[in-house]
Amino acid sequence: MEIVRVENPLSIKDELMSFVFSVYQSTGGAYPALEWVENKPSIDDFEGFKKVYEPFLEFRLGEEFDELYVGRKDGRVIGTVALVYNLEGKDVWWVPEEIKSERTGLIEFFMVDPTYKGKGYGSRLLEFAINRLGELGKDAYVITFPNLEAYSYYLRKGFEKVMDYKEFVVLKYKGQRRKL
Template identity: 80%
Template sequence: MKIERVKNPLILKGELLGFVFRVYQSTGGAYPALEWVEEKPSTDDFEGFKKVYEPFLEFRLRDEFDELYVLRRDGKIIGTVALVYNLKGKDIWWVPEEIKNEKTGLIEFFMVDPEYKGKGYGSKLLEFAVERLKELGKEAYVITFPKLEAYSYYLRKGFKKLMDYKEFVVLKKES
């Protein structure tokens, strides 16, 4: 299985919406957190999810991600990871000013289809992302929520807590 770079991420918007909704369902609505939404859609309401998440996803695919990668199995997306490293001029309010510099590389949109969790695909994607950022001369950061399962996962993978920021926690990969 190969990690593929997506040259035009907006082309995959529909497929990615379905993929992210499967993740949303498997986490009981915990991720994505949809923290800007007053009333989150239920985990069986794809149309409600699409209504609140699609504009955000479109923004991320078009304006935020510098590189997007997918992992496929039998043609189906089973994992994603995005890199954000050109932070200047981007409206990414969840990134603290202290780390907004030319050395910062954010690992974002890191997800594995619930059906494929625990099989090493996440590790493969995360290691790839860290290595890619290293190639670019960037330091790897992750911004996540402290209550998510992902938080302890990142700690196990060698990330260290740098700071709390708003409702998030900022982690940095130790070199």
């Protein structure tokens, strides 16, 4: 897998929509949570998913993410990770004030194609994100839902719970950074 920075994230929006929908299907609709949607689309309804998720994805790609990376294998996206570290002036209501600082770096949009799960690609993307934030002088945080499989994954990878916040749990990386 090659990890590539996407300079113009909106340019691959359609490819990312399909990728995220495959993750939505593989998690039985658990992720992305679509917590703002009253009637979530079924896992077989791409058009319904696109209708509710596309505006959110456009916002994230165009305004929220400071850096977006994709893992590519055989020319297609098999994983994603985004970094959010310029929090000033952004509408990041899901980030508690207690952790907002110049040192805060958030790992977001971290997903791996379900057919590649368990092969180490997620670990490579996560280590890459942690190291990149370290290069920028940032502490790595993840904000996730406590009932997702990802929660225990992050704990195994060196993150520790900092706090509960709204419906989320806030985790901070406490492990050792490794050279890739």
